[in-house]
Amino acid sequence: MKKLLLAFCLFATGARAQSTDSVTIRKIYNEILTNSPSYEWLRQLTQQIGPRLSGSAGAQKAVEWSKQLMEKEGFDRVFLQEVMVPHWVRGAKEVAYIQNGKQKITVPIAALGGSVATSPKGVEAQVIEVKSFQELRDLGAEKVKGKIVFFNRPMDPTKLNTFEAYGGAVEQRANGATEAGKLGAVGAIVRSMTTALDDNPHTGSMRYATGVPLIPTASISTNGAELLSKSLKTNANLTFYFKQSCESLPDAKSYNVVGEIKGSEKPDEIIVVGGHLDSWDIGQGAHDDGSGCVQSIDVLRTLKALGIKPKRTLRAVMFMNEENGLRGGVGYADYAKKNNEKHIAAVESDNGGFTPRGFGIVGTAEQRAKVMPWKPLLTPYGLSEIGAGSGGADIGPLAQLGTVLFGFKPDSQRYFDFHHTGIDRFEGVNKRELELGAASMAALVYLLDQHGL
Amino acid sequence: MKKLLLAFCLFATGARAQSTDSVTIRKIYNEILTNSPSYEWLRQLTQQIGPRLSGSAGAQKAVEWSKQLMEKEGFDRVFLQEVMVPHWVRGAKEVAYIQNGKQKITVPIAALGGSVATSPKGVEAQVIEVKSFQELRDLGAEKVKGKIVFFNRPMDPTKLNTFEAYGGAVEQRANGATEAGKLGAVGAIVRSMTTALDDNPHTGSMRYATGVPLIPTASISTNGAELLSKSLKTNANLTFYFKQSCESLPDAKSYNVVGEIKGSEKPDEIIVVGGHLDSWDIGQGAHDDGSGCVQSIDVLRTLKALGIKPKRTLRAVMFMNEENGLRGGVGYADYAKKNNEKHIAAVESDNGGFTPRGFGIVGTAEQRAKVMPWKPLLTPYGLSEIGAGSGGADIGPLAQLGTVLFGFKPDSQRYFDFHHTGIDRFEGVNKRELELGAASMAALVYLLDQHGL
Incomplete structure (x- = not known):
């Protein structure tokens, strides 16, 4: 009977906790969907400040x-964490065209982050189109030497x-230049990372393996890639020309920016x-x-606005520096380790700022089981996909400290229309979708704070 | 033992069916995500034909x-079903402004479908702002007479x-003019149906109750509504002016368009x-x-392309005529009834053409249980919300014939940014999201065809 009573009490307590949580989560959504300044913050960050590549004035x-x-x-503490970041600059706008007999057709390209420049006059060569590294290797140096490799x-x-x-x-973007350079190619052109067919080249980071010739590499828009591929089918001897002036400057000083609300019961347990x-x-x-930035700030703002004092x-x-180095993410975990900080969750x-679908979790089965x-x-808020998955690049290095990672999962269908292009602009983000993301994150952070992990 | 064997056989058959279904559904998605012409069809319908109000040349x-x-x-049969439709025309572009002392501020409005015109000179009057019909009734005729009622x-x-x-x-849009007209108002201005704050007025249908004075009514953009409301707070005596030239012409002849693939086993059971x-x-x-139109045609195209012969x-x-009369939906059900057609599902x-979330079902608990x-x-395709819900306006009248109704549920966050506005254009639809909708519907239609209801 005692056992039964205990079980009942536990059940009742659990049910009451769920009910309190459910009321608070509803309040979180109401606050954000009614009063959130996150969309205005995003306007400031994107339209007033604009692009923010590591080392730039915008950053x-x-x-x-x-x-x-x-x-x-009014967060309790706001501080900067210094990190040294790569400083790559694009230089003058790239130029590229297909020279097909007498026909010269301009195509949109964007130098890949980390690439070297072409010579000031640009580079022009015949083109080898491949779909995989294996296909490239099978062709061998003889057929690749002196050519531009087109990863399509x-x-x-x-x-x-x-x-x-x-x-x-x-991998074509990240390692294409290395694979092509190994075989003596003079350049690497990579189909943009999107399923959309359009004229927007998608930049993104690449790296050279050590000991391999540094050849220039750029992405080409998908329409450009389709045209180049089609043109090659009728004239395998056409040439491709491109010119880019990008360069890597010495590392620059920059910062992670951290805003903090101190815990009232377990201040040593940190949730990022x-x-x-x-x-x-x-x-x-x-x-x-x-x-992601304005949503994260809005999480803390919202809990504060609702008078929720986190434990x-x-x-x-x-x-x-997530885009081309991850120095901030690595640096943050280093600081945490050095200061013996206990990060229970991140x-x-x-x-992207799209309609929320769920969260991916990186942790042990036991840790995931606590979240279930x-x-x-x-789920009443559309968060039906919660389970093992990806966390996020920046919080990744915290995993080594035992932190459980949560990757916010919005709808993914439109993301690669925008990713790393000139059209990833304020107008592409929907206010409600952005706010629902902030609310989803605030709800999760609230639960993590209340119940721990 | 016999029973056990039978149970096992049934289980095995069920499992095999599920496995076949799962393979076919994967093929449906692959076909549509790789080869669907639906986006190009939508381009033709929206950019080449354009607006299509009932009775118009576009329709x-x-x-x-x-x-x-x-x-x-190459569908087996394509035919038209004649229906007589309301024929309302907007006439010249509307004009509206707030006259606040000497300040005249133009605001964007759109006459509501079915509204009468103002006099050719327009109408100008003081404004009564209300949030509900009850609030309006509480004010009474004395305070409303001769005024423009602003439903905000x-x-x-x-x-x-x-x-x-x-x-x-x-209800403010549908019945606002009736409620205001009852109390002697000279016009009704309705806040646009959207949570977004912008300059796009949202049109839509309205109706007059019989015996009530027909007063002109229009929607105002949400920014316009905010401005008007704010201005009224500082000057309750400001006036609002609007002019519109819309009119209702005699009913026009039009058509539902039906494409059919004949069933191979149960041709008398129809799925719409x-x-x-x-x-x-x-x-x-x-x-x-x-x-919805191009997705529906794509459902039949896809099954045909995959060589699936429907039972x-x-x-x-x-x-x-869904927008301002529903004559097509009503007419379709009438035809079905007259011809003793058996529609098992619609x-x-x-x-909207957004990322699919699920289907709402209108049917008995037993019918829903067959779908579960x-x-x-x-669910592997993101269709996690399947259960009792809404069907659709056009298929609604089929319910009386015992047809089970399914309303396709895409993500709803952006829909009312576009709904009934000048920006509901081709560019607002995403190719992948449109295609995923078509694939979701094709998968459901395939299952309905295979297993009945």
């Missing part, structure tokens, strides 16, 4: 802006999750919610990742 | 275009499903998939409801 302005914003919001494997449109399709194609402040240089970094310490972290939003009872609290 | 062109398209796709209750932004928020506000061909006159009717008869129906897409075993086949 520095964004550091100052987010620091001032969190100070104005599209993202698989049949993958429902576009990030999976991206994962299946992005963040996005990355840097963005590629050719757009405004609205979905990638201005959205644990909450931090909104604006990471620097939530990142870096998949919260599902009924979140 | 007639759309009838011919969709008939020819389905004939070209916003859609509730805290509703997760925006259609619910719409449902909570739309449809959208509505008509649209409001101020945009291109892209989300509302060009998307039952499948019909893609382009309904006419699927409608009229909630299909959920595991559909």
